[in-house]
Amino acid sequence: MKVAKFGGTSLANAEQIKKVCDIILSDSDRRVIVVSAPGKRDKEDTKVTDLLIACANRQLQSGSSAAELEAVVKRFKDIADELKLDNTIVEEIRRDLEERVKLDTSHQGMFMDAMKAAGEDNSAKLVAAYLNSIGKKAHYVSPRQAGLLMSSEFGNAQVLPESFDNLKMLNNYDGIIIFPGFFGYTIEGKVATFPRGGSDITGSILAAALKVDLYENFTDVDAVYAAHPGLVHNPAAISELTYMEMRELSYAGFSVLHEDTLVPVFMAGVPVCIKNTNNPAAPGTRIVLARELTPHHVVGIASDSGFCCIYVSKFMMNREIGFGRKLLQILEEEGISYEHTPSGIDNISIILKQSQFKNKETESKVLSRIKNELECDDVSIDHNLAIVIIVGEGMKNTVGTAARATSALAKASISLEMINQGSSEINMMFAVKENESNKAVISLYNEFFNK
């Protein structure tokens, strides 16, 4: 059995939905299908989710939102008409939306989640209706029926552990299950949505709960590429990589999969395949627990910007027991999470996302707490840094990867603010100035893939 998830562009119009259904029907193992809300049909178009957000906001502001609601209905109706479905499904969707806008608006986050989830929920109903209309047995299953339970952090909810047992009930269905992504229900029965990348997470949770043979994640690219196609012309497609490698690449800017997506499938040991709805014959990229190491050792190069570095120096720091712990305690007390802490003898740097500081005041407060409470000689901060990482489990036993990487960067005249290679050796990380980050990715790509 396979779980297949389809993204918004794969469900944007009737033509795309037909492609999706062809893909589903071409493999009888594709039994559980997770769908997103209809996405953009072209660059100028608006996603259904964004139409729903506009509708919710109008309702919150003025207490009515008839025009906005009608825009959502029309989007679904256009698709239904093209799919030659009768009006029953459209009326069902209209009633569903009308009920949602009447929900209690006193808790805005809760109301917003109920509205946003209507995109995926009705998309699933529509796809199930289409499959049934062409004589294929398909069931729309609601996360409520299936017991996909969520924490009450509306807009940023997490799956509750008991869901994994509950979801086994999906085995009881025959035919194809069409399951809406992006949301579940709290124990009190309220809709709660995942943070970004939500439908991917739903697919991953279902794949893990059912311990399927494969979780297929259908997007609009043929594969995960070794570097961003916007930076490198025609980059190499990655045929296979490990969860850890994918996670490191996602962490540092690969947007194909949100980094949290892999947690459930990793825990359950279910392999993942990234595939293209528009080119389902392409082999895609497999994400697995372990793989044979490829000869050139590096699988991908990623970069992410928006980092800063707090530099702390204090003479005799390395003799002061508890210094590092106290430093991290201050960050913890201020609610700041950090990424890395490379150190010298009398100095330590803290690399973190600039967005961790809400404003200049919180930044100044943290710096002065460090300086005063730890009696440091010098505390300063560098902004606008980027992290560039090369990832590959095969780097582990290789002499010279660091030399190749740093030589390539030196040849491109890129100054390294920081180098960090821990003993895991799945990645090697460089901090560079933000405006040199693209050049860094290109030079590393050329070193490891164009030679």
Next chain:
Amino acid sequence: MKVAKFGGTSLANAEQIKKVCDIILSDSDRRVIVVSAPGKRDKEDTKVTDLLIACANRQLQSGSSAAELEAVVKRFKDIADELKLDNTIVEEIRRDLEERVKLDTSHQGMFMDAMKAAGEDNSAKLVAAYLNSIGKKAHYVSPRQAGLLMSSEFGNAQVLPESFDNLKMLNNYDGIIIFPGFFGYTIEGKVATFPRGGSDITGSILAAALKVDLYENFTDVDAVYAAHPGLVHNPAAISELTYMEMRELSYAGFSVLHEDTLVPVFMAGVPVCIKNTNNPAAPGTRIVLARELTPHHVVGIASDSGFCCIYVSKFMMNREIGFGRKLLQILEEEGISYEHTPSGIDNISIILKQSQFKNKETESKVLSRIKNELECDDVSIDHNLAIVIIVGEGMKNTVGTAARATSALAKASISLEMINQGSSEINMMFAVKENESNKAVISLYNEFFNK
């Protein structure tokens, strides 16, 4: 005014003491002289300090130590005779030693410190007597008279801050002051010694207290070398380096100066010069607050062995607020101090001195506390690692230093367990297997000094 410190080999016999006195008298600024205990005259010889330790141990074991005491007296008498001093000074030294062995032995550490300090103390008296005998006005000054106060950690004592004010009294003397290194007195009037490198520290404290123009540290080498002469043939002499550079090199195995020595002079901004008693005309190595950066950027390459690396991995570690702090807290609770913590996304390594673990049991305890309390996926330890560092403040704004270093190491087929370069960029650090450490130093030296 200058403070000059002379080490044990510079005071081992009459010939050496005459050299020392020539050096003192050749520069009228050399007003405060710190002396060690007489060292070895040749390879087979025993240092006075070791004779004193043997004497103290015999006294502790058997309640008498006449023969051992006589061996110490003889060593001083030999020198006095060669210097053609009359017997007064030898009798004074004998009386001093006889009083010391009669001290209370119930606190062994306190007794041992009083015994060990007799080497420096009587060496200072002897040098002062010699200078006076040749018509040069010299005063032996005891740390007690001068108010060099110490904490009561016998064998590992630290200077008390009020000492720096007290020691200004040395300005009241005319003529040359001969001051014994290595020890001071507790507030209760007990002798307490510094840890290793003790005479160097005494000199540094005096230089800082008197805010002299220069602290001259006379040893038996012409200069500090860019790499260990035992590893690299005829290594480059360093003419000038900063406190920070010297501290980093000392930290990683340069034994010329103990890393703590520089603290007082650094705080007071007094420059240091390392010179050779046997070749005082050589310019030596100056240690200063700031220097003009040399063209090849790297001043020295050091290595130190006996490190281990604890490798900790936990899926989603980077999302767990407080993980790093809790990890360091466990180390702190177990009294383990660590050196560096390079990290990936889901893993962190802790580099520390292997000697931090008293035995296999304490090591296992720390590893299992980390694994269980932090619920880690994997905790393991690698032993027998060495740290190799290249040091140079000039590396700061240089593109390509990392490339040169890692390429040189790769050419020598050395596998890097870890790379750490923080944003201070005074050093770049590599962890390698202990048995590859010498090869690493040689390859880096050749890259940065033989090209």
